[in-house]
Amino acid sequence: MKKIHIVIFIGLILFILLPHFTPRYMTAFLLLLFMHIVIAESYDIVGGYLGYINMGHSAFFGIGAYTFAILLNGNFGFFLSSLAAILVGVLFAALISFPFFRLRGAYFSLATFGLIRLFELLAFNLRSLTGGSSGIMIKAEYRLTLAYYFTLGLCVLTVGLIFLLTRSRLGLAWTAIREDEEVAQTFGINTLKHKCVALMISASFASLMGAFYTWYIIFINPKVVFGLEIALVPISMAMLGGSGALIGPIVGAFFITIVEEILWTKVPYFHLAAYGIAIVLVGLFMPGGIVRLKWLRKPLMRLGLLED
Amino acid sequence: MVILEGKGLTKYFRGLSALQSVDFKVEEGSITGLIGPNGAGKTTLFNLISGLFSPNHGTTTFHGMDITHLRPDRICHLGISRTYQLIRPFLGLSVLRNVLVGIYYGRDGTLPKKKAEEEAGSILEFMELSSKATYRADQLNTGERKRLEMARALGTNPKVLLLDEVIAGLNPAETTTIMKRIEATRDKGVTVFMIEHVMKAVMGLSDRVIVLHHGEKIAEGTPQEVTTDPGVIKAYLGDKRI
Numbered sequence: 284m285k286k287i288h289i290v291i292f293i294g295l296i297l298f299i300l301l302p303h304f305t306p307r308y309m310t311a312f313l314l315l316l317f318m319h320i321v322i323a324e325s326y327d328i329v330g331g332y333l334g335y336i337n338m339g340h341s342a343f344f345g346i347g348a349y350t351f352a353i354l355l356n357g358n359f360g361f362f363l364s365s366l367a368a369i370l371v372g373v374l375f376a377a378l379i380s381f382p383f384f385r386l387r388g389a390y391f392s393l394a395t396f397g398l399i400r401l402f403e404l405l406a407f408n409l410r411s412l413t414g415g416s417s418g419i420m421i422k423a424e425y426r427l428t429l430a431y432y433f434t435l436g437l438c439v440l441t442v443g444l445i446f447l448l449t450r451s452r453l454g455l456a457w458t459a460i461r462e463d464e465e466v467a468q469t470f471g472i473n474t475l476k477h478k479c480v481a482l483m484i485s486a487s488f489a490s491l492m493g494a495f496y497t498w499y500i501i502f503i504n505p506k507v508v509f510g511l512e513i514a515l516v517p518i519s520m521a522m523l524g525g526s527g528a529l530i531g532p533i534v535g536a537f538f539i540t541i542v543e544e545i546l547w548t549k550v551p552y553f554h555l556a557a558y559g560i561a562i563v564l565v566g567l568f569m570p571g572g573i574v575r576l577k578w579l580r581k582p583l584m585r586l587g588l589l590e591d
Numbered sequence: 592m593v594i595l596e597g598k599g600l601t602k603y604f605r606g607l608s609a610l611q612s613v614d615f616k617v618e619e620g621s622i623t624g625l626i627g628p629n630g631a632g633k634t635t636l637f638n639l640i641s642g643l644f645s646p647n648h649g650t651t652t653f654h655g656m657d658i659t660h661l662r663p664d665r666i667c668h669l670g671i672s673r674t675y676q677l678i679r680p681f682l683g684l685s686v687l688r689n690v691l692v693g694i695y696y697g698r699d700g701t702l703p704k705k706k707a708e709e710e711a712g713s714i715l716e717f718m719e720l721s722s723k724a725t726y727r728a729d730q731l732n733t734g735e736r737k738r739l740e741m742a743r744a745l746g747t748n749p750k751v752l753l754l755d756e757v758i759a760g761l762n763p764a765e766t767t768t769i770m771k772r773i774e775a776t777r778d779k780g781v782t783v784f785m786i787e788h789v790m791k792a793v794m795g796l797s798d799r800v801i802v803l804h805h806g807e808k809i810a811e812g813t814p815q816e817v818t819t820d821p822g823v824i825k826a827y828l829g830d831k832r833i
């Protein structure tokens with residue numbers, strides 16, 4: 284076993300034991316951190332590896348959340364409702380990929396950003412289904428520790444699968460498309476199909492996270508799941524940490540979640556600024572994100588945590 | 592036997608014709624040169640063959656099969672691969688992964704990982720890029736990038752290889768290297784169709800040469816026939832570029 288494997292193993296054990304020793308707010312904070320990692324990391328399949336900046340990634344999170352809430356209240360049970368959340372999210376991803384992936388660059392980003400607003404409006408207006416602006420209260424109790432374990436599990440699964448995927452043939456096609464889509468196609472890659480698959484995989488993690496999050500906080504409304512707060516998570520975190528590198532979104536999620544937490548306790552409502560500040564900082568001082576800073580690159584590569 | 596054929600190929604860009612009713616034939620196992628002054632339509636012809644553009648009129652056939660309106664990825668699977676004049680390796684990927692794209696996706700069937708990596712290794716060796724395998728493509732110099740372009744194309748195990756100015760801009764040593772590689776590729780049974788400005792190279796390598804000028808084919812034949820053709824001489828002198 285390599286050193287890094289041992290570190291990961293010990294870290295996991297630590298995170299599994301932690302809720303039994305730490306105060307509840309610490310568990311809640313870590314849950315939030317893991318959730319941010321899931322969202323940022325799954326965003327990065329499309330944003331970092333495929334090279335399409337998907338500003339609407341949180342739409343999948345919201346779709347998963349609402350699907351789960353509606354079905355759970357319809358007595359379909361936790362398991363089926365979660366499964367349905369994934370299915371609806373993935374199906375929706377497949378549906379939009381055909382029109383959306385004909386757009387390039389900023390046009391794609393703008394169109395996907397519009398999706399969030401569209402769903403927010405739908406959630407507001409399909410009252411009989413979504414409860415409109417008063418939202419949905421699910422029939423479940425507040426169970427922090429269990430929700431923590433589910434989120435941790437999904438986080439490990441997401442990071443693990445993305446690690447494997449990006450090193451597989453599929454990942455090779457994604458990066459080839461990112462580098463030069465036209466050339467990728469003349470080298471045998473069915474680009475539309477691969478873009479569609481990437482978005483579907485990316486959506487599956489986010490929509491399941493939406494389901495788990497709903498189960499954790501019990502109550503959702505359009506603002507909670509389709510609001511700016513969640514919408515800014517993936518882009519700001521992936522970009523701050525370093526898009527297109529496995530540990531990038533993790534590092535970004537770590538920094539922003541901490542800053543956000545500090546701001547939240549010191550100056551409520553100012554925490555949203557953390558996202559904006561992160562984006563500006565990246566643009567000004569570190570276009571490749573934290574993990575690609577000159578003095579960090581080399582050591583990270585030596586540890587096998589950074590590829591390029 | 593004719594492996595690749597074009598009939599009446601015509602392509603307009605904003606009303607201006609880049610290719611005007613061009614017919615061509617490429618014999619299996621040969622090296623066929625494609626020459627002509629800048630802007631003659633050579634690259635456009637390659638773009639039509641590889642499926643990047645559809646012609647306004649005309650057809651391309653491969654082994655007698657109509658491939659005119661097939662998608663680029665399908666054409667690649669059939670066994671036609673190419674390089675780009677403007678040198679477009681996947682800059683952010685390693686040299687090895689560039690070649691693996693061709694091997695994994697450009698072929699008809701699928702290779703297991705181990706076999707694919709062996710294959711990539713031998714192609715890199717063939718193109719004298721082994722020592723650069725782990726480098727990112729953007730760390731290579733122009734000569735190496737051109738060889739990578741060719742290596743990636745060879746990864747698809749092509750029957751026809753379209754080379755768009757892989758020699759122009761290289762120093763004499765690099766020129767000799769790549770000319771030898773082109774001949775060796777032909778000797779392996781790959782048909783080569785090459786655009787080239789460096790006359791010594793294209794005339795030395797080609798069995799037959801096709802000459803384009805202002806989007807029309809103005810001559811065709813052996814290198815000797817073409818170089819002595821008055822129309823060709825006029826086209827080149829008129830262009831002030833030889």
Ligand SMILES: Nc1ncnc2c1ncn2[C@@H]1O[C@H](COP(=O)(O)OP(=O)(O)O)[C@@H](O)[C@H]1O
Binds near residue numbers: 627628630634
């Ligand atoms: N994608 C394109 N859009 C518009 N015009 C083009 C395009 N590609 C080529 N052309 C035009 O077609 C003509 C032939 O170009 P090209 O095939 O690149 O010539 P060559 O490769 O022989 O130098 C030129 O006038 C060029 O400007």
Ligand SMILES: [Mg+2]
Binds near residue numbers: 633
């Ligand atoms: Mg050209």
